[in-house]
Amino acid sequence: MYFKSISLVCTFCTILLQSAPPTSQHQVLMLPINMNSHHIYFARLGQGLSKLGHYVEMIVPSNAKISQEFSNGSFVITKYHVESNVSVFNTKETSDFLTSFSLNKPNGFQYMKRGIAMFNYLVEGTDTDCRTLMTNKELIDQLMHNRSFDLAILDVMSTDCYVFLPKLLKIKYFLFSISFETWFFGIPRLPSFVPSNRATHSDRMTFSQRFQTFVADGLTMLTYMVLPRPPFSKEFFNQTFKSEFFFDTFKNVSYYLFLEDLTLGYPRPNMPNTMSVGDIVVGYPSYPLPYELDKFIGNSNAILVSFGSYVEYLNEETVKKFCSSFQRLENYKFIFKSKNKTLCGDHSKNLLIQPWIPQNDLLADSRIKLFVTHGGFNSMMESVYHAKPVVIFPLINDQISLASYAERHNYGVEMDFGNWKVDELRNNIIRVLTNKTFEESIKRSSDILRDRKTSAAERVSDAINHVVKYGDEHLKSGALDLYWFQFIMFDIFCVLLLTVLFVALIGWANYGKLFYTAREDLFAKKKSPARQYDQKKGKKSYKS
Structure with a gap:
């Protein structure tokens, strides 16, 4: 019994050592x-x-x-x-x-x-x-x-x-x-x-x-x-x-x-x-929601609204339009990240405005059904990971391409931040929530994202270990020594184009020369002996 216990302990320690990340x-x-x-x-x-x-x-x-x-x-x-x-x-x-x-x-x-x-x-x-x-x-x-x-x-x-x-x-x-x-x-x-x-x-x-x-x-x-x-x-x-x-x-x-x-x-x-x-x-692990947020959501379905750290202040007209849209969806609770806490007046029972929110924890909560976002990379990755459909108002830079990709792959709907109406947002929220295609599409991508054999940190750690140990010269291609026009082969295409133009020019010159020679010969034949017609004999004759 004693030796069996020792054997089990040794086996357990071996498994731990094998599974532990390298330091x-x-x-x-x-x-x-x-x-x-x-x-x-x-x-x-x-x-x-x-x-x-x-x-x-x-x-x-x-x-x-x-x-x-x-x-x-x-x-x-x-x-x-x-x-x-x-x-x-x-x-x-x-x-x-x-x-x-x-x-x-x-x-x-x-x-x-x-x-x-x-x-x-x-x-x-x-x-x-x-x-x-x-x-x-x-x-x-x-x-x-x-x-x-x-x-x-x-x-x-x-x-x-x-x-x-x-x-x-x-x-x-x-x-x-x-x-x-x-x-x-x-x-x-x-x-x-x-x-x-x-x-x-x-x-x-x-x-x-x-x-x-x-x-x-x-x-x-x-x-x-x-x-x-x-x-x-x-x-x-x-x-x-x-x-x-x-x-x-x-x-x-x-x-x-x-x-x-x-x-x-x-x-x-x-x-x-x-x-x-x-x-x-x-x-990364999510944590329980703060008491105020948890109490506000209660047993209801909720929608998260955030435009990232870039846009912490929205103009009065835009905030009021958002608030008006949310108040028309009384069956849902809305958590709106904004520092414009007073612009909506007395908040309705379904709207909570906060200057800061634990975004990842909220998206991990099963009561959150949809995310209204600016489409920043961090927000979009968390949406995909937690399989939350989106309504996206892209503002600038990569948000534009991310929003387009998300709509094209049925993660949600893209809207124009500079041109939208209160009922349009309300209708799009209902559309995304009721059409199962959006939920199924983003859930599939969530499964793909979660099905990774190694984490990003592990991959970066391997790269650090490799570069520190072996250097980096063998990892770099000759592309780094090229000018941009060489890199995209612009110079090659220019030479090819000039070659084609040169050949075409030579061909045209030769064709023109042949055409001119043939034309001169034909003109000379017409002018050499004058043609005469002998009406009596009904024959053509030529007079020198």
């Missing part, structure tokens, strides 16, 4: 841009990597909004002091711009003008954060001398600034964000079958759609190349890395981690140093 104990530095949704992406990744044995430290400004969920000590969050109390991405000005941009739908020159103005406003804010970080000598000294980081993971939206740290620390770095402008990274996601993140096309495009995608991708690359860099980033970069061209920072990236998933996008090719990790934001 590599690499030290990873993470630097997200100061945006709520990006904090979630990076925090989820940090949480997953720390559980796999890595030491993870995330550096953020002091005004970053980090959920209490990530303050449990699983990984380190270090904040550096900034003067502003709110991130530039969460200001009322940013929220007002996005809503007005979606409501007014500017076209052509006005679209570019307003877009560049907003871009400069956001860049100015991030450049201020960059200056504060890189001039914080105490923190920089700690990172350089009191840590032994093996690798850094940067937000692609803040490469201008955060690339300085891994270069100063002399460590390799990954980029992590949505998969836009992949030509920069030498990835053959060609406009012939990969639609733009800001377009509504599918991967089966017409000629005009392929042309639009080609032009849009090319103009986007050109814009990034000609727009002036933020003042401090440019100054610091030139002082510290004088011999390196800015776009070489993309060539030196060891791995690209893209926020994308097959359940929310069309199939796309990857390279040995690229990885899709969109599922990093789902698969």
Whole structure:
């Protein structure tokens, strides 16, 4: 009996050791841009990597909004002091711009003008954060001398600034964000079958759609190349890395981690140093709802309404339209995330407005039947994971393509934020709730998403271990050394076109010469001996 017990204990320990994740104990530095949704992406990744044995430290400004969920000590969050109390991405000005941009739908020159103005406003804010970080000598000294980081993971939206740290620390770095402008990274996601993140096309495009995608991708690359860099980033970069061209920072990236998933996008090719990790934001445990929310829902069916962290303020007219639509659906409870708590007056019994909500916990609740959303990546992934149909009001960037994909695959209905009516929203909510096609379609995608053999954190952990151990040169293709026109074979097609034109020109010249010669011969024959007709003999005769 004693030996049997020992044997059982040994067997149990062996199983535990075999099933336990490998611990590599690499030290990873993470630097997200100061945006709520990006904090979630990076925090989820940090949480997953720390559980796999890595030491993870995330550096953020002091005004970053980090959920209490990530303050449990699983990984380190270090904040550096900034003067502003709110991130530039969460200001009322940013929220007002996005809503007005979606409501007014500017076209052509006005679209570019307003877009560049907003871009400069956001860049100015991030450049201020960059200056504060890189001039914080105490923190920089700690990172350089009191840590032994093996690798850094940067937000692609803040490469201008955060690339300085891994270069100063002399460590390799990954980029992590949505998969836009992949030509920069030498990835053959060609406009012939990969639609733009800001377009509504599918991967089966017409000629005009392929042309639009080609032009849009090319103009986007050109814009990034000609727009002036933020003042401090440019100054610091030139002082510290004088011999390196800015776009070489993309060539030196060891791995690209893209926020994308097959359940929310069309199939796309990857390279040995690229990885899709969109599922990093789902698969985590949900928690019981706060008492106020739980009591409000009670035994009713409920609908969640949220437009993400970008749009925390909506204009008065829009909020009142939403409230009016919700009040016409008395059989459902509505939980509306908004800081405009007073615009609807006395709330009806079926409407609760909150400045903050535990979105994942609510979507995991079986009483939530539908999600009215802006279509952000995090929101859409959570919707798919929890199999909640959607009504989508896309505002900007990848929300446009995500909304189009969701409607095309029957996850829900897309609506125009700048042009909708109260009864239209009410009718669409009823349509999505009563038509089983939407529920079945998103449930199937939920099953696909949940049926993964490895987690995103495990895949990233393997990439970290590989790069730290073996380096990254064998993972990079020659595409990184090509100019954009070489990468898409524009130069080859130009040579082919010129060749065809040259051959056609030679052929035309020869044809013209032959035609001219034949014409001259015919003309000469007509003029040589004059034809005479002998009427008496009824014969033709020629007189010299």
